Amino acid sequence: xxxxxxxxxxxxxxxxxxxxxxxxxxxxxxxxxxxxxxxxxxxxxxxxxxxxxxxxxxxxxxxxxxxxxxxxxxxxxxxxxxxxxxxxxxxxxxxxxxxxxxxxxxxxxxxxxxxxxxxxxxxxxxxxxxxxxxxxxxxxxxxxxxxxxxxxxxxxxxxxxxxxxxxxxxxxxxxxxxxxxxxxxxxxxxxxxxxxxxxxxxxxxxxxxxxxxxxxxxxxxxxxxxxxxxxxxxxxxxxxxxxxxxxxxxxxxxxxxxxxxxxxxxxxxxxxxxxxxxxxxxxxxxxxxxxxxx
Amino acid sequence: xxxxxxxxxxxxxxxxxxxxxxxxxxxxxxxxxxxxxxxxxxxxxxxxxxxxxxxxxxxxxxxxxxxxxxxxxxxxxxxxxxxxxxxxxxxxxxxxxxxxxxxxxxxxxxxxxxxxxxxxxxxxxxxxxxxxxxxxxxxxxxxxxxxxxxxxxxxxxxxxxxxxxxxxxxxxxxxxxxxxxxxxxxxxxxxxxxxxxxxxxxxxxxxxxxxxxxxxxxxxxxxxxxxxxxxxxxxxxxxxxxxxxxxxxxxxxxxxxxxxxxxxxxxxxxxxxxxxxxxxxxxxxxxxxxxxxxxxxxxxxxxxxxxxxxxxxxxxxxxxxxxxxxxxxxxxxxxxxxxxxxxxxxxxxxxxxxxxxxxxxxxxxxxxxxxxxxxxxxxxxxxxxxxxxxxxxxxxxxxxxxxxxxxxxxxxxxxxxxxxxxxxxxxxxxxxxxxxxxxxxxxxxxxxxxxxxxxxxxxxxx
Numbered sequence: 174x175x176x177x178x179x180x181x182x183x184x185x186x187x188x189x190x191x192x193x194x195x196x197x198x199x200x201x202x203x204x205x206x207x208x209x210x211x212x213x214x215x216x217x218x219x220x221x222x223x224x225x226x227x228x229x230x231x232x233x234x235x236x237x238x239x240x241x242x243x244x245x246x247x248x249x250x251x252x253x254x255x256x257x258x259x260x261x262x263x264x265x266x267x268x269x270x271x272x273x274x275x276x277x278x279x280x281x282x283x284x285x286x287x288x289x290x291x292x293x294x295x296x297x298x299x300x301x302x303x304x305x306x307x308x309x310x311x312x313x314x315x316x317x318x319x320x321x322x323x324x325x326x327x328x329x330x331x332x333x334x335x336x337x338x339x340x341x342x343x344x345x346x347x348x349x350x351x352x353x354x355x356x357x358x359x360x361x362x363x364x365x366x367x368x369x370x371x372x373x374x375x376x377x378x379x380x381x382x383x384x385x386x387x388x389x390x391x392x393x394x395x396x397x398x399x400x401x402x403x404x405x406x407x408x409x410x411x412x413x414x415x416x417x418x419x420x421x422x423x424x425x426x427x428x429x430x431x432x433x434x435x436x437x438x439x440x441x442x443x444x445x446x447x448x449x450x451x452x453x454x455x456x457x458x459x460x461x462x463x464x465x466x467x
Numbered sequence: 468x469x470x471x472x473x474x475x476x477x478x479x480x481x482x483x484x485x486x487x488x489x490x491x492x493x494x495x496x497x498x499x500x501x502x503x504x505x506x507x508x509x510x511x512x513x514x515x516x517x518x519x520x521x522x523x524x525x526x527x528x529x530x531x532x533x534x535x536x537x538x539x540x541x542x543x544x545x546x547x548x549x550x551x552x553x554x555x556x557x558x559x560x561x562x563x564x565x566x567x568x569x570x571x572x573x574x575x576x577x578x579x580x581x582x583x584x585x586x587x588x589x590x591x592x593x594x595x596x597x598x599x600x601x602x603x604x605x606x607x608x609x610x611x612x613x614x615x616x617x618x619x620x621x622x623x624x625x626x627x628x629x630x631x632x633x634x635x636x637x638x639x640x641x642x643x644x645x646x647x648x649x650x651x652x653x654x655x656x657x658x659x660x661x662x663x664x665x666x667x668x669x670x671x672x673x674x675x676x677x678x679x680x681x682x683x684x685x686x687x688x689x690x691x692x693x694x695x696x697x698x699x700x701x702x703x704x705x706x707x708x709x710x711x712x713x714x715x716x717x718x719x720x721x722x723x724x725x726x727x728x729x730x731x732x733x734x735x736x737x738x739x740x741x742x743x744x745x746x747x748x749x750x751x752x753x754x755x756x757x758x759x760x761x762x763x764x765x766x767x768x769x770x771x772x773x774x775x776x777x778x779x780x781x782x783x784x785x786x787x788x789x790x791x792x793x794x795x796x797x798x799x800x801x802x803x804x805x806x807x808x809x810x811x812x813x814x815x816x817x818x819x820x821x822x823x824x825x826x827x828x829x830x831x832x833x834x835x836x837x838x839x840x841x842x843x844x845x846x847x848x849x850x851x852x853x854x855x856x857x858x859x860x861x862x863x864x865x866x867x868x869x870x871x872x873x874x875x876x877x878x879x880x881x882x883x884x885x886x887x888x889x890x891x892x893x894x895x896x897x898x899x900x901x902x903x904x905x906x907x908x909x910x911x912x913x914x915x916x917x918x919x920x921x922x923x924x925x926x927x928x929x
Contacts, residue, residue: 271812273731298819300819304817306810306813310813313811322820323819376814
């Protein structure tokens, strides 16, 4: 990586001379991830090396992704449509297992524990690594039952009072409790889009996961609801590790500490968010964040 | 020319006027100037407009003439009859007019009564005039229509809007046919039922517990006085439907869950049509399967464990009927389960739920309204089913809830009441209409409930 970075830096001024390792040539050849994809062992929550995903017919969706995700950080994954960012996100809680014909190879560890290990149950993994989806998808149940769904499944509450407490604290953390406390028994589908998405976040928090994966959580919401969710994400960082896939570069810049740029199924660049947006090291990253494509 | 000939000529004329109308409008259209022409509509619409003018008024007159001419001719013939034949009761007059028509159809020479012969000749003559006049009037009308239609071919005519307007009326007419048929059936059943309730009090019918509809048709016959308590029939219907649903709902629902959630696309592609074949078997085939195979089998099994099972039992009929409605249940449930958005399942998996927890706690509750709709449709099918019960459950109206005994249902009794010699003013025959009305009301309520529930379900996800 370091070598590539140095090459990049050295080649940067010579834009008109496409030499070996120069910009034009480099743009079409993603050999490895530039930036700082790796962290110290003690800060690492998710460790992934050589991750490939294949769909039906041996169509490869992502190629050799190597990256570490830090504890209590918000990492944003950006890139053009179809670049594999969502697919990679879904590897982290083995949601790709539910897609027929999808195959994941490589080494992914959560706190040093292989998530593809024989003794690893994907169902329990998903309780540790929660997920919020692009479109708010509350269950057709009451608000209360939506939040209580996970705790009930995993037997987290011994009695009704404990369950009430979990529901209340989850809704409070998701910033929704004040708005819905008088109508907990009304259907969750009756809330507005932004409220529904916060309900889904509350639902995810209720099982006390360690990591929350968010797949474009605000793309179906208006700007005000988006702002509320973004503030929420910033607060949630205190207690959770958050990986967020987003189409909006402004959003990535506002809420994340680190940013990963994906292109054509490859992880091009990972770095501190500020560095990625002010001083991208890879030509593709620069093209994307300056709006030349994507 | 007979009516069929006129119809054929009319269609040829209409096709011809379409062709001419289109051609004329093309000739009128100025060559495209800067990408447009001066016609309001596409040339085809002018063609259709002319064809409509040519065909529709003529067709309406043809229909009216065909429907009304017969009674008018009959009236005119009867007016020429000798007075002693005219001054008779209504039944006698209609008998005479039927005789005249028969004479015309079979040859007037066969007539024995000279007055009738004269009348038949008169009828035949009038019919000839009427047919001739019909042909002339319809064809002239078609040609006049064509001429009027051609006058409308102008660039300013909004031909497309007018044609679409006519098509809209045609569609309303099609919808009206179905609705009017329903109304007709209901009124005919309703009036006969009212006649029945004139002879048998409605309370006796609805709350009586003894059903024995055999009444003496002729005075010299020895027969029961007839009692029309329909409770045994309703209980029998409910019993057999309940057994059928008890079989069909779990089997259908389970297979639907398997097909939509667990089966691979390959398995699904073959199993689903195979299941639906069950719905294609004629019910009479199910009937003899029930009577010849299932009923003896149940009786033998009963004998083995020391139960006395009638050779025609509610159980046999119910089980076979249950098998018959499995595809209703499975196919409709499969559709509604598939309609549950994948996002629901993802949400549940994302919380660490297993597949079975997801199905039980998210997918099925979300699909429940649709499943209830499927259940109600299957139930109304079970209640209306006749053939299996006729063959496998017997005709004896026992008031029992024991599935091992022979029972009978509403539909079976309607069949037995209306087969054989009938007299349409006896309570026995009219009882069939009252039963039909009761059945209709029940299935109507079930269908309305089912549709309401299905509609509510659709609102939730669209």
